[in-house]
Amino acid sequence: MHRTKIGYLIIGVYLIVNSLLFWIIENPYNILSTGIGDLRPFFELSPWLLALLIPAIGMKSFTDEIQNKTIEVLFSKPLSSSHLVLGKFFGLLLLICVSLIPLLIYFFTIQLLIVSNGSFELISHLSGLMGIFLIALVFSAITLCLSLLLKNSVLVLIIGLIICCFHYYGWFYLAELSSSTQWFNALKSFGIIDHYKGLSKGILNVSDIVYYLLNILLFLYLSTLFLERLKFQK
Amino acid sequence: MNWLTHFLWIFSLSVLFLANRLHFIHHRVDLTSDKRYSLSTTTIELIEDVSQLITIDILLSGHLPPSFLRLRSELDQFLELITEKTDSIVINMVDSKWLENNQNANLISENLGIQPHYVFRQIRNTTNQTTVFPWLIIHNETASFPISLLSSKQSLTQPELVLESIELLEKTLLEGIYQAAIKNKKNIAVLKSNKTSDDLYLTDWLLSLKKYYDLASFDFKAAGISTQKTYENLNRFEVLIISNPREEFTLEEKFIIDQFTCHGGRIIWLINPLDVNLKNLYQTENGYLPQINDLAMDDLFFKYQFRFQNQLVADLYASPIVLATGKNESSQYAPFLYPYFPIIQPNQNHPISNRINSVWTRLTSPIDTLKGDLNKTVLLASSEYSKGSGYPIRLDLKTAGQTPEFESFNQQHFMVGILVEGLFESLFTHRIHPFDMDDFKNNGHSAWLVITDGNFGENQIEQSRPLPLGYDKWTNNTYENKSFLVNSVHHLTGHHEILSLGQKKMSLSQLDLVKIERNEMGIKLFMISIPLIVIGVLWVLIQILVKHPKKTIIN
Numbered sequence: 168m169h170r171t172k173i174g175y176l177i178i179g180v181y182l183i184v185n186s187l188l189f190w191i192i193e194n195p196y197n198i199l200s201t202g203i204g205d206l207r208p209f210f211e212l213s214p215w216l217l218a219l220l221i222p223a224i225g226m227k228s229f230t231d232e233i234q235n236k237t238i239e240v241l242f243s244k245p246l247s248s249s250h251l252v253l254g255k256f257f258g259l260l261l262l263i264c265v266s267l268i269p270l271l272i273y274f275f276t277i278q279l280l281i282v283s284n285g286s287f288e289l290i291s292h293l294s295g296l297m298g299i300f301l302i303a304l305v306f307s308a309i310t311l312c313l314s315l316l317l318k319n320s321v322l323v324l325i326i327g328l329i330i331c332c333f334h335y336y337g338w339f340y341l342a343e344l345s346s347s348t349q350w351f352n353a354l355k356s357f358g359i360i361d362h363y364k365g366l367s368k369g370i371l372n373v374s375d376i377v378y379y380l381l382n383i384l385l386f387l388y389l390s391t392l393f394l395e396r397l398k399f400q401k
Numbered sequence: 402m403n404w405l406t407h408f409l410w411i412f413s414l415s416v417l418f419l420a421n422r423l424h425f426i427h428h429r430v431d432l433t434s435d436k437r438y439s440l441s442t443t444t445i446e447l448i449e450d451v452s453q454l455i456t457i458d459i460l461l462s463g464h465l466p467p468s469f470l471r472l473r474s475e476l477d478q479f480l481e482l483i484t485e486k487t488d489s490i491v492i493n494m495v496d497s498k499w500l501e502n503n504q505n506a507n508l509i510s511e512n513l514g515i516q517p518h519y520v521f522r523q524i525r526n527t528t529n530q531t532t533v534f535p536w537l538i539i540h541n542e543t544a545s546f547p548i549s550l551l552s553s554k555q556s557l558t559q560p561e562l563v564l565e566s567i568e569l570l571e572k573t574l575l576e577g578i579y580q581a582a583i584k585n586k587k588n589i590a591v592l593k594s595n596k597t598s599d600d601l602y603l604t605d606w607l608l609s610l611k612k613y614y615d616l617a618s619f620d621f622k623a624a625g626i627s628t629q630k631t632y633e634n635l636n637r638f639e640v641l642i643i644s645n646p647r648e649e650f651t652l653e654e655k656f657i658i659d660q661f662t663c664h665g666g667r668i669i670w671l672i673n674p675l676d677v678n679l680k681n682l683y684q685t686e687n688g689y690l691p692q693i694n695d696l697a698m699d700d701l702f703f704k705y706q707f708r709f710q711n712q713l714v715a716d717l718y719a720s721p722i723v724l725a726t727g728k729n730e731s732s733q734y735a736p737f738l739y740p741y742f743p744i745i746q747p748n749q750n751h752p753i754s755n756r757i758n759s760v761w762t763r764l765t766s767p768i769d770t771l772k773g774d775l776n777k778t779v780l781l782a783s784s785e786y787s788k789g790s791g792y793p794i795r796l797d798l799k800t801a802g803q804t805p806e807f808e809s810f811n812q813q814h815f816m817v818g819i820l821v822e823g824l825f826e827s828l829f830t831h832r833i834h835p836f837d838m839d840d841f842k843n844n845g846h847s848a849w850l851v852i853t854d855g856n857f858g859e860n861q862i863e864q865s866r867p868l869p870l871g872y873d874k875w876t877n878n879t880y881e882n883k884s885f886l887v888n889s890v891h892h893l894t895g896h897h898e899i900l901s902l903g904q905k906k907m908s909l910s911q912l913d914l915v916k917i918e919r920n921e922m923g924i925k926l927f928m929i930s931i932p933l934i935v936i937g938v939l940w941v942l943i944q945i946l947v948k949h950p951k952k953t954i955i956n
Contacts, residue, residue, distance in 0.1 A: 269931055280912050281911075373428040
């Protein structure tokens with residue numbers, strides 16, 4: 168139970184940062200000062216915040232178990248490596264839901280503030296929220312993977328942050344350095360941002376969803392392989 | 402872990418990988434309520450018809466202010482949709498560092514007329530200035546077309562301007578592509594004889610038409626050409642523009658115009674039924690009496706079911722004119738409302754004018770339409786507070802200084818611009834033909850646009866250089882005469898696809914600033930309290946759900 172206290176703290180800080188950024192502090196992403204009735208600034212900035220949030224809530228998934236040797240207890244139970252990884256993954260998923268669901272209040276606030284003859288586009292905003300949720304899942308799979316590789320949970324947080332940021336935007340940055348259009352398009356399509364832009368605006372593309380599923384499964388599979396290796400080392 | 406689990410993992414991974422790489426499920430759904438990110442069918446047809454290589458240079462790059470970031474992202478979105486549909490359009494980003502260099506900025510400003518836009522942002526006490534280039538350059542194999550992404554409306558604030566530009570983005574972009582892609586330009590003739598407007602006054606209008614059409618001047622009185630030959634020459638053109646004629650047409654010329662119409666040629670008439678003249682108006686001290694501007698065309702106009710009233714329209718919705726008051730050194734320039742210069746809101750239900758704001762007319766006269774089979778659409782009509790001043794009338798500028806008698810402006814909606822469409826019958830069917838015509842036709846489908854303001858298409862001139870059409874240098878106001886006339890030509894030539902490019906209205910709703918002002922503190926307090934509430938609820942939930950099982954274990 169000692170872990171949940173830090174969980175409260177992380178989720179609380181995440182929500183407070185969101186409130187400050189989008190509603191309170193005067194900055195280009197402040198929704199009240201853009202004067203436009205949609206959550207574009209929120210969707211633009213959220214992946215970056217998630218790159219900090221997810222490694223923070225997932226950093227201790229396996230590192231603590233390994234350090235405290237409780238992992239032996241888990242190994243002794245009749246559970247396969249895949250089950251262990253998926254169990255941890257769904258635990259993270261629950262925490263993500265808890266941190267994202269309160270943000271639905273933003274939708275209702277905007278709906279109340281919009282000019283009387285205007286309308287709030289709920290459906291395209293829900294597709295944006297789905298994009299954010301899928302990104303969070305990819306980030307948690309990455310964090311799980313790292314928490315099996317690295318011994319120190321702070322290291323997981325820092326390296327997780329770097330890898331998540333790179334996977335979100337870095338590919339696009341690399342693509343911009345390339346000279347030919349083929350390389351540009353190929354490198355760009357590895358990055359999350361390329362598959363998130365459409366979702367965040369309300370364009371649902373099947374190939375984008377496939378991309379997210381592929382990423383989640385890939386990192387979860389890597390995690391099971393790492394866990395397997397750990398099991399046989401002992 | 403057994404082999405079966407490994408196999409399941411790898412199998413599902415490879416299925417997803419193949420699905421991702423092979424692009425066989427590129428199904429795309431636009432969830433926005435106004436289908437903002439989908440192209441209209443006319444647009445798709447236009448893009449798929451592009452057969453030559455077109456390059457689009459984006460100058461809007463580098464470190465952009467937030468409102469322009471939105472514009473840029475909307476632009477990228479559209480360009481992506483377009484490049485998905487065709488391989489003949491290539492996008493090229495211009496390096497913002499290249500533009501920051503003054504020499505390069507001067508170069509594009511001189512060659513293409515591309516001007517930077519300055520964004521000022523107030524951050525506490527300092528003003529921050531950013532330079533952006535909201536422009537595209539569209540190249541085809543032979544020419545370059547600079548396209549401004551910003552709407553040219555003067556009266557808007559910065560965010561409104563960008564929102565307006567986003568709304569117009571698809572139209573702007575596609576008009577640019579259309580210009581570059583157009584292959585066989587249609588021919589348009591501009592009448593030079595019969596004392597029509599000087600070239601210099603039509604420059605701005607004709608330059609904007611030149612992007613879409615081949616223009617040529619046409620002369621009824623060219624020496625050494627037979628009337629039959631003149632007629633054949635005219636028949637090569639789709640549209641004839643007759644702007645402000647002040648000399649009567651001969652019988653042969655009338656016959657040619659009649660037959661041109663019956664063979665499908667369309668005509669834009671900008672006529673003053675009274676011989677009014679802006680020069681005379683400004684220069685004579687005590688005013689003058691305009692005569693009737695007799696073009697000897699009344700019977701033809703009557704045949705085509707309209708006629709002019711010899712009156713001038715005065716309207717309370719009018720533009721000011723600037724007059725000097727006082728004498729010599731103490732003279733001041735001040736604007737005065739001049740009721741003979743009506744400002745007109747065009748018909749919002751016709752494709753020509755449904756996106757056009759006010760247009761400016763000067764010394765215009767009412768049109769009467771007559772019963773008949775031709776389809777007559779009113780495009781321009783004066784407001785509900787107008788009156789007709791009958792001929793003879795003394796025109797002077799003193800009217801401007803006087804307060805108008807509001808009660809007398811009680812006549813409503815004089816028609817001053819109409820579109821006549823349908824089956825035009827020849828005036829000469831049962832008459833002697835002025836000369837023998839090889840392919841005389843009794844009737845034919847055509848369209849005429851008639852506006853009773855000879856100055857409607859004329860731009861002002863400063864230091865012998867033309868100003869934009871619709872811009873009044875004295876009052877610094879801009880009216881949309883140019884878009885109206887350009888749209889009219891598109892309509893008459895059947896280029897309806899250009900007109901419908903701009904049809905899509907985006908419903909980006911704005912926030913209610915009053916509501917925000919009133920509730921700002923409340924919203925902020927509410928937002929900061931959400932995290933605390935969520936954490937509280939979570940804590941309570943976990944206490945209830947988790948503690949009890951623990952106790953049972955201990956017991």
